[in-house]
Amino acid sequence: MAIHSSNRTDVNRSAILARLGADGPASRAELARVLALSPALITQLVKELLADGLLVELEQAPSNGGRPARMLGLATSAGHAIGVKVVADHVAFVEVGVDGRVVRSASEPFDATASTFIAELVERIRGFIAAGDGTTVLGLGVGVPGSVDRLGSGVVDSAQLGWTGVELGDALRRATGLPVVVENNVNALAVAERLFGLGRSHDNFLVVTIGTGVGAGVVVDGNVLRGASGGAGEIGHFPVADDGPRCGCGNDGCLEAHIGEGALVRDARDRGAIPPDGGIDDLLAAADAGEDDAIRIYREAGGLLGRTLAGVVHTVDPALVVVLGEGTTGWRHWSPGFEPAFRSHLLRHRRSLPVEIETWQDESWAQGAAALVLAMPFDAAGSAGDQGRLIRERLVGPVVRR
Amino acid sequence: MAIHSSNRTDVNRSAILARLGADGPASRAELARVLALSPALITQLVKELLADGLLVELEQAPSNGGRPARMLGLATSAGHAIGVKVVADHVAFVEVGVDGRVVRSASEPFDATASTFIAELVERIRGFIAAGDGTTVLGLGVGVPGSVDRLGSGVVDSAQLGWTGVELGDALRRATGLPVVVENNVNALAVAERLFGLGRSHDNFLVVTIGTGVGAGVVVDGNVLRGASGGAGEIGHFPVADDGPRCGCGNDGCLEAHIGEGALVRDARDRGAIPPDGGIDDLLAAADAGEDDAIRIYREAGGLLGRTLAGVVHTVDPALVVVLGEGTTGWRHWSPGFEPAFRSHLLRHRRSLPVEIETWQDESWAQGAAALVLAMPFDAAGSAGDQGRLIRERLVGPVVRR
DNA sequence: GAGAGTTAATTTAGAACTAAACAAAGTAGA
DNA sequence: TCTACTTTGTTTAGTTCTAAATTAACTCTC
Incomplete structure (x- = not known):
């Protein structure tokens, strides 16, 4: 409610470093604009940061109609x-x-x-x-x-x-x-996405991971939503059926128990799409080979994910959905189920919500x-x-x- | 990201007024504590507000070990x-x-x-x-x-x-x-709840309304979550089934199409629980009279609401759920379906999440x-x-x- | 090539706020 | 009653930041 300026001592100094670290060199004027600080303050803080050796002044940028900007960069020793x-x-x-x-x-x-x-x-x-x-x-x-x-x-x-x-x-x-910061891994990904990824240009977005587990990171007004006890974003345990399969959490019918890696493999074994000792790689290979059962398993999972995410989108209204995780290697098989289910359950004016699939490394x-x-x-x-x-x-x- | 103090000119002055308006008289020292501002600033601002005639100095409070506090109150002409x-x-x-x-x-x-x-x-x-x-x-x-x-x-x-x-x-x-402020009606209720209701003591809570429509207001870190386009909290259009009834929004299977007032009445007519021209009042009367079909309709609605809300709770992790709306007049019939479905689908450490039903006036x-x-x-x-x-x-x- | 216009950066005066020291007004205990 | 302690409120000096004026460095146009 109240605004106070305690402990803000060098937050703005840090914000300058963060911006330069995340987005590369920028001019003082640009920093003032993106950080919503006065040019005067930027001048002042940059002067100190230069003196401290944390910043370096780079070459001049080409003018675009006025005085050319002197670019600032992070000292590499940071x-x-x-x-x-x-x-x-x-x-x-x-x-x-x-x-x-x-x-x-x-x-x-x-x-x-x-x-x-x-x-x-x-x-x-x-x-x-x-x-x-x-x-x-x-x-x-x-x-x-x-x-x-x-x-x-x-x-x-x-x-x-x-x-x-x-x-x-x-x-x-x-x-x-x-200094140590411990956080839920999906929320950590959301932070990374906000600093270095697609989230840089969005204040409200959703990060969804598929793989062993299913999770979400909710970014609201530029910050990761943690909730009352740090448990926000646990969409893996969204109940999608009253009598669904038992989940690792002990409850029945969780989304993760339907479309987590373990569930997909179990389904595939049951339906004979992969050998009894087969794993997720076998399922992906089977789907790639065009085998109906494998393709159907992915499509159903995609549909359930799409329907549930549509609901989550209605709940938090993001401007972008980013899908990440080990599971995205098989996204081409999820997509035919996901897209129609997701779009058809969104309210009309939100049907065109962009969904980006990000490449995934170990x-x-x-x-x-x-x-x-x-x-x-x-x-x-x-x-x-x-x-x-x-x-x-x-x-x-x-x-x-x- | 960055902190700036533009346009904050009289936000703190306003915060003082808000506090006194919402919670009644308080001393300068108390204001400094709850608003997290320095006593020095409170002294300064209160001096000006007194001079402006917006505040009045009230009687002294009894001392509790030290100098007694001089209470401050809002001028009634505010x-x-x-x-x-x-x-x-x-x-x-x-x-x-x-x-x-x-x-x-x-x-x-x-x-x-x-x-x-x-x-x-x-x-x-x-x-x-x-x-x-x-x-x-x-x-x-x-x-x-x-x-x-x-x-x-x-x-x-x-x-x-x-x-x-x-x-x-x-x-x-x-x-x-x-000055005019237009807002979604459920979000408005959430603001009211935050200022004057149960939300005063919680920074993260959920306001859920049942009645003609079904909606939610999500309060996160003390603020109402609006999302990218002001559409957050639209849980009425959470898809709960692929092939559910057609909703007013044009989609199939929305929560509201299952448990909104219209859906309950339609179900009741179909099952003969109320006359073909009967309304929600008749359904409530039938349930009060102990008629099985009516009771079952409420219980099923409660179950579906409970299951879906469990998922929403996992998504945003509130510390409290407040249920409001015209529909709460029949809550005694919702509850037998709601409670088991809601609790059983919550993660263990969140099972005891308080759910408060608020009385409702027109x-x-x-x-x-x-x-x-x-x-x-x-x-x-x-x-x-x-x-x-x-x-x-x-x-x-x-x-x-x- | 001399203004006119634009964008970048700095300087200056002042506002908003805090920390820390201090003053005021009480209680409690010997 | 005198001293110690507690809590409230004020004063003072200093920090952080902004707005507005100013200087700087360029491009564009005629």
Whole structure:
């Protein structure tokens, strides 16, 4: 309700860095426009950032009718973020630059159900950091399949990992001494999409993932919707039938229990579309080969996803839907079911809502997690408590001001 | 992303008025705490508001261990807001004080499909205002069944009213010279709930209405979620079956086509639970009398609502669900179907989510619309353009400052 | 090639806000 | 009654930001 300007000390300084990191060089005037700050302030802040060595002045841009702009770029030494993707049987790591580009990556086995899982995880993380080239690590972003209660302490509840009330954030912070942000993995992807992807040009959009699980990240007015307990976007457990198959969450008829990877494989085995020991790759191959049962399984899944997403669209009214995840490799078979179901159930004036399918790489999940670190210092709401401030401090580094 | 302090000129002044209006008298220290502003600023702003005659200093509060607080109250002359509820065949008006209490109300026939509907509406509004006691009218809040693209211009699309692209806001503003805020009627209720109802103590909650239509207002981080085109919360058109009955929107299988008042009545007639010319009152009477078919119709509707709402809860993760609308008069018959379906489809850690049924009066819709006017000057986002500023100006009145 | 127009960046004066020190007005305990 | 403590409210100095005027650097047109 009330507006206050406490703790905003260098949020705008950070916003400048974020913009330059995400979108490349820009002029002072351009920064003023996109950040909705006065040119006067930009002049002032840029002067300080240049003095601190965080920015560099680049060549002049060609004039377009008036005084040509002097472009500003991020000093390359700004630092890296580390993204960690945690799943039941392994962890994946990436190290990314301030522009979101992956510098290096790794993947290691990991048993989330072991009693010593935190110690194990810490060891793996230390190993990955130690293998780096020594560039300042701004912080650690961790993506988990499940809901995260407070981004700061990082309290994780995850059926998939068998975790309840695990204070992962605090544990990792103590062990590594780094700023740590823990978040649901789909929400992390939504953040990445907002910073570096299609979401850059949209304040309201939906990120949907299909694969082992089904999930959504809801971006509203430029921010990821977390809800009262950090559990927003759990559309995998949207009930689509009263008497549907049992889901991993214990309920019946969840969307995920119908169209998750496990459900598709089970259906395919039952119908004989793939051998009894076949997997999702076999199903995709069968569909590619034109086998009716396989094609039908994908089409039905697409239809159910389309119908449910139409409802979700009516609920949150996004301007764009982005579909991501391992499952998108077979999207050509989902699409014939998805498109008619999705469009026909949308209200007329929203029928033309764009749906974009993004290419998917193994490291995308971890990349999303890393984006959390890059987004956090620029999140005015400060949802993760001190972490944003700590990351900012590491960003500015040991430079002495004034 | 970036923080800026433009146009915040008297937002905090307004926040003080809002707080005192909504929650009654408070001390300076208390205001500083709840508004998260410094005591120094409160002192400063209160000094000016007292000089302007908008606030009055009340008696001292009993000390609780230290210097006793001098309470502050709103000057009673602050003004009234007028709420208008527009439906296909009539309009309802209320005039409310800054505390949200209804001063007077009226209801008149109105044909939304007539070609001269704007002129008609203007005339009815003028009549209602003229019948008042002359207290300053701060502004006009209009609730419509449909989606509103920009709160400022108030562009309305409504299947129920047969309106597409009607610039109601601009038209009414020109005709009345008052600040005008047009909004979807369920969103208006959500605003009212946030200002004066159960939502005061929750930043994330869901308002659900059942009756002729079915709708939802989604409050996220204290603000009503409007989405990319103002259409968020349209859960009435959530598709719940591929081959369900045809809905008024033209699609098949919408939730509203299953459990809206029209659908219930149609079902009841088909099953012989009420006479062929019977209405919703007959259905309720039949259920009260213990007739199986009537009870079953309500229970099925409750089950479908419960299942769908469970999914919506997973999507936006509210801390509270408030059920409102004409339909709640029969809630005792919805409940046996709703409760099991809703709870059983929620994820375990969210099973105990509170669902509150609010009593409903005829004028509640219009009261919600009036709340728009009272909320607008205190909406820092300024979603309705100039309207908030205009209302603030009327609130401060002709007093000359300094 | 001399204005006229446009866009970029800086300077200056001042508004909005806060932190921290202070003053005021009470209670509670010896 | 004197001292210690608590809570409320004000003052002061300083920070962050903006608006508006100004300077700078270019293009376009005649």
